[in-house]
Amino acid sequence: MSERQKPVLRVAIVGAGPAGIYAADLLLKAERPFQVSIDLFEQLPAPYGLVRYGVAPDHPRIKGIVNALRDVLDGGNIRFFGNVRFGTDITLDDLKRHYNAVIFTTGAIRDAELDIPGIELLGSFGASQFVSWYDGHPDVPRDWPLDHTSAAVIGNGNVALDVARMLAKHAEDLLPTEVPANVYDRLVASPITDVHIFGRRGPIQVRFTPLELRELGELRDVDIILDDADFGVDESDERSIATSKQLLVINRILTEWRSRETGRASRRIHLHFYSRPAEILGSDRVTGLRVERTAPDGEGGAHGTGEFREFPVDAVYRAVGYFGSPLDGVPFDDRRGVIPNRAGRAIDDEDERVHGVYASGWIKRGPVGLIGATKSDAMETVQALLGDQSEWWSPSEPDTDAIPRMLEARGIRYTTVQGWHRLDAHERALGEAQQRERVKVVPREEMVEISDPPATAQPT
Incomplete structure (x- = not known):
C-alpha cells in the first residue's frame, strides 16, 4: 500500500x-x-x-x-x-x-497555594506572575511594583533561585540577554539591596540543581550570606552527599560560599535553611515575614521547633511550585x-x-x-x-x-x-x-x- x-x-x-x-x-x-x-x-x-x-x-x-x-x-x-x-x-x-x-x-x-496568614497582603506575589513579567509574557501587566528594598523568596527550587537572581542582579548585566525593554527599565530603577531565600529543610535537602545554584554566586557586586548554624545539623547529610554526585557538588558550592569574605557588595542574597514560613506580617501591605525554626526529622523532612524569628521585608515571593x-x-x-x-x-x-x-x-x-x-x-x-x-x-x-x-x-x-x-x-x-x-x-x-x-x- x-x-x-x-x-x-x-x-x-x-x-x-x-x-x-x-x-x-x-x-x-x-x-x-x-x-x-x-x-x-x-x-x-x-x-x-x-x-x-x-x-x-x-x-x-x-x-x-x-x-x-x-x-x-x-x-x-x-x-x-x-x-x-x-x-x-x-x-x-x-x-x-x-x-x-x-x-x-x-x-x-499558576502558582501553587501557600496557606499562611497574610498571603493576600499587598506586596505578596506568586513567582509565576513575576517570571511571566520579566519574560515578556503578553498577558500580564507591563509594569511590576519593584519599590521594595528587601524581599523574601519562599522556596528551595530553581524557580526560587531565578526570582532571587533577577531581583538582586544589576540590570545592566542583563543587557546582553533578551530581557524586554520595559523589564530592563523597571529593574534599573529598583532600590532593592537584600533578598532572603527561605527553605523549611536543610541545605542538603534543597531542590536546586548545581548549575543554577552556582550561577547565584557569580553575580557581580552581590554577596551570598549563609548562617553557619544551618550546617552540620543533620547527621544523615554525609550519607546523602556520599551517594549523590549532585548533592556533593551542591555541598562544595555552599562550603565555598561560607568561606568567602562579605561586606563590600551593594546587594546581598541571604540563604536561610531550616526556616518554615509561618506568617506574612503587615496590616495593609507586607512589612515582614515570620518563620519557624525547624529541625531534621531523620527521614529527610523537618519538624517545627516552636522557635520563631521575624525578618523585615517589603515584599514576599512564593516559589513553592506551579499548578x-x-x-x-x-x-x-x-x-x-x-x-x-x-x-x-x-x-x-x-x-x-x-x-x-x-x-x-x-x-x-x-x-x-x-x-x-x-x-x-x-x-x-x-x-x-x-x-x-x-x-x-x-x-x-x-x-x-x-x-x-x-x-x-x-x-x-x-x-x-x-x-x-x-x-x-x-x-x-x-x-x-x-x-x-x-x-x-x-x-x-x-x-x-x-x-x-x-x-x-x-x-x-
Missing part, C-alpha cells in the same frame, strides 16, 4: 511548549501502519511555552532547547495555529468533529492540578476512560522533572494513543482545510509557523540593532500584527 493509500490518523495537540512538540515529533517518528496528520494549537502567538516564557533571560544555555524544538516545528509535517485559545476559540466538540484524538500539553502556569489549570470539558484533578490519567489516557471521576483524550507533560504528571522527563512522558502517551486505534474518535469533518476555515469564520486571527518566522526575525533584528541576540515583542496585538499569517492577512 502506498503512503497516499494509507489511512490517516488526525491528531490535535493543545499546547506548543516542549511537551507538545516532543509528542508531535514522537508521533511522526513512530512505526505505524497509517499516516499521521498533526495540528498544534497554542493560546500564545508564539510557540515554545515555558522555554520562551518561563526561563530567566540570563539562561541562554537552557534556551538552547529552542533549537531542537525549532527543528521539529520547521520540519514541514506539523501545522501550527497560534493565538488560539482552547475553550473559547476552539472547543472539545470542535476537536471531536475534526480529529481522531487530542493530546493536552498545556503545562502548569495546572482546568480545561473546558476535560476531567481535572483539583487537588493535584492535573488531568487524571493512566499512562497518558484521560480518566473521569468514575475512573473510566475518556476515549480520544490524552495528556502529556506537567498537565499529566504535575510540575516536576526536567526536559528528559518530558520526553519520556511524551513517549508513554504516544504509545498509549497509537495502541488505542479501536477507541479513537470518528471525525465527521476530517478535511484539513476545515480548521483554517472555521477559525477565519470565527474571526480568530491565528498565527502560523511562517508567521512565527517573521516575528522571530523581527525580534532578532531589534536585538541586532542593540548588539543583543533579540529583543522580545511583548504586546499580543503587536506579535500577531508582525506575524501577519497569509491566511488572515489584512488587505492593504
Whole structure:
C-alpha cells in the first residue's frame, strides 16, 4: 500500500511548549501502519511555552532547547495555529468533529497555594506572575511594583533561585540577554539591596540543581550570606552527599560560599535553611515575614521547633511550585492540578476512560522533572494513543482545510509557523540593532500584527 493509500490518523495537540512538540515529533517518528496528520494549537502567538516564557533571560544555555524544538516545528509535517485559545476559540466538540484524538500539553502556569496568614497582603506575589513579567509574557501587566528594598523568596527550587537572581542582579548585566525593554527599565530603577531565600529543610535537602545554584554566586557586586548554624545539623547529610554526585557538588558550592569574605557588595542574597514560613506580617501591605525554626526529622523532612524569628521585608515571593489549570470539558484533578490519567489516557471521576483524550507533560504528571522527563512522558502517551486505534474518535469533518476555515469564520486571527518566522526575525533584528541576540515583542496585538499569517492577512 502506498503512503497516499494509507489511512490517516488526525491528531490535535493543545499546547506548543516542549511537551507538545516532543509528542508531535514522537508521533511522526513512530512505526505505524497509517499516516499521521498533526495540528498544534497554542493560546500564545508564539510557540515554545515555558522555554520562551518561563526561563530567566540570563539562561541562554537552557534556551538552547529552542533549537531542537525549532527543528521539529520547521520540519514541514506539523501545522501550527497560534493565538488560539482552547475553550473559547476552539472547543472539545470542535476537536471531536475534526480529529481522531487530542493530546493536552498545556503545562502548569499558576502558582501553587501557600496557606499562611497574610498571603493576600499587598506586596505578596506568586513567582509565576513575576517570571511571566520579566519574560515578556503578553498577558500580564507591563509594569511590576519593584519599590521594595528587601524581599523574601519562599522556596528551595530553581524557580526560587531565578526570582532571587533577577531581583538582586544589576540590570545592566542583563543587557546582553533578551530581557524586554520595559523589564530592563523597571529593574534599573529598583532600590532593592537584600533578598532572603527561605527553605523549611536543610541545605542538603534543597531542590536546586548545581548549575543554577552556582550561577547565584557569580553575580557581580552581590554577596551570598549563609548562617553557619544551618550546617552540620543533620547527621544523615554525609550519607546523602556520599551517594549523590549532585548533592556533593551542591555541598562544595555552599562550603565555598561560607568561606568567602562579605561586606563590600551593594546587594546581598541571604540563604536561610531550616526556616518554615509561618506568617506574612503587615496590616495593609507586607512589612515582614515570620518563620519557624525547624529541625531534621531523620527521614529527610523537618519538624517545627516552636522557635520563631521575624525578618523585615517589603515584599514576599512564593516559589513553592506551579499548578495546572482546568480545561473546558476535560476531567481535572483539583487537588493535584492535573488531568487524571493512566499512562497518558484521560480518566473521569468514575475512573473510566475518556476515549480520544490524552495528556502529556506537567498537565499529566504535575510540575516536576526536567526536559528528559518530558520526553519520556511524551513517549508513554504516544504509545498509549497509537495502541488505542479501536477507541479513537470518528471525525465527521476530517478535511484539513476545515480548521483554517472555521477559525477565519470565527474571526480568530491565528498565527502560523511562517508567521512565527517573521516575528522571530523581527525580534532578532531589534536585538541586532542593540548588539543583543533579540529583543522580545511583548504586546499580543503587536506579535500577531508582525506575524501577519497569509491566511488572515489584512488587505492593504
